[in-house]
Amino acid sequence: MLIRAGEAQFPLPQQPQVLEIGFGDGHFTAQIARLYPEWQILGVEKSAGSVARALGRFHREGIQNVWVYHGQATFALRNLVAPRSLHKVYVNFPDPWPKAKHEENRLLQRGFFQRLSTRLAEGGALLLTTDHEAYWHFAQAEAQASGLFTIETPPPPEFHLTTKYALKWRAQGRRFYYAVFQKIAEDPTPWPPIARYPVPHAILTGSLPRLNAFEKTVVRFPGGTAVLLEATQALSPEGGYYFHTHLEEEDLVQDLLLEARPSSHGLYVGLSRFGAPLSTAGVRATVAWLVSYFEAQGLQVKQRSY
Ligand SMILES: C[S@@+](CC[C@H](N)C(=O)[O-])C[C@H]1O[C@@H](n2cnc3c(N)ncnc32)[C@H](O)[C@@H]1O
Structure with missing residues (x-):
């Protein structure tokens, strides 16, 4: 229900x-x-x-x-x-x-x-x-x-x-x-459901840097804003980071997690499924920002899905 x-x-x-x-x-x-x-x-x-x-x-x-x-x-x-x-x-x-x-x-x-x-x-x-x-x-x-x-x-x-x-x-x-x-009448402006996309992510090569000094970052995109509030270290033996993110788009506010974690293919950077988030245009834009953040630190994108 x-x-x-x-x-x-x-x-x-x-x-x-x-x-x-x-x-x-x-x-x-x-x-x-x-x-x-x-x-x-x-x-x-x-x-x-x-x-x-x-x-x-x-x-x-x-x-x-x-x-x-x-x-x-x-x-x-x-x-x-x-x-x-x-x-x-x-x-x-x-x-x-x-x-x-x-x-x-x-x-x-x-x-x-x-x-x-x-x-x-x-x-x-x-x-x-x-x-x-x-x-x-x-x-x-x-x-x-x-x-x-x-x-x-x-x-x-x-x-x-x-x-x-x-x-x-x-x-x-x-x-x-x-x-x-x-x-008695209907507004003619179309109001279709929000567009959803496959879970955006990228696989990067290179070693994951330590993010001791990650600072709160505001990412603006057409139609909204994301705030990456902090990065916390994953407790799993493989390591990695979760990025606590507050996302505001038209008619939608989400608090969600992005993640950067080692996987068998390389470093996975993308949306975490935790909390059943909606994968929207804003999520894509925020993941794209996070990938470019790691690129700026010398990592290279092997595969991009967004
Ligand atoms: C004053 S209470 C009334 C609750 C109930 N209808 C009653 O009469 O006892 C207003 C309720 O509306 C909810 N609410 C206010 N704005 C809302 C929104 N935009 N979407 C969903 N719920 C909302 C509040 O959380 C709150 O529970």
Whole structure:
């Protein structure tokens, strides 16, 4: 039920028709999964702790029709969901980012609505429940500006008010706000899944230098940035180094390992499979930088696969 993006097919073969963004403890997800066993539900949550708790809940409750992606909503929408496939998207109590200078972090912005329109089926809708009146108005203004949705604001259905946050705010006597954004048109800009490549690597000849003084390095490439944070020595008898790398590309942030290690063919320099990373254009560019780093130290490339 947990989807590992590095190993998943894009879009998912399970074909979810329902998406929940930011499911928190998974209480609401479990509820709709039980109510509608015929739905395939994709739940997306960026907090690892919440994902672990929700997976435990789904397992305990024997829920079979929920797929969980640990990561960012826009990544899931772009890559895991097929065009025009979603009938419902639930967003319950999204982080409000109340300060004006943080508004750019809000999920429900015009650009998001444009992209959402490409993944919603005809007549499909996003259902927002929030305690935050300002965000409720903000989301409506953003959807309106996209010109792709009609908006209705009936009272929230009672069963939307049973999430962890709903119960918390209810206990404090807060008001709730609800909006249904129904797709009426589609943004024409193509938004294909992110391109993936075979694992990039090179085989080098020459002896691996000691990297005692490897310094944090920023690698820029078209569409993103990688930061090689540090090099740590492998504990295996063959030796080698792991490079802790933070990679940011459009709709995707990855923390991954590159490696340089002796192999039977020569020195392998490339992406490590640890953590099921996605092999993207940014990974290729970063591996290319690392190979050139070793070339500058006198090693020679025997074979290059990127
Ligand atoms: C205020 S909590 C609400 C949780 C739950 N929906 C509820 O009502 O109890 C917001 C949740 O959204 C998650 N979240 C925020 N932005 C996200 C994003 N861009 N992608 C995935 N999850 C996100 C947060 O980690 C958090 O668990």
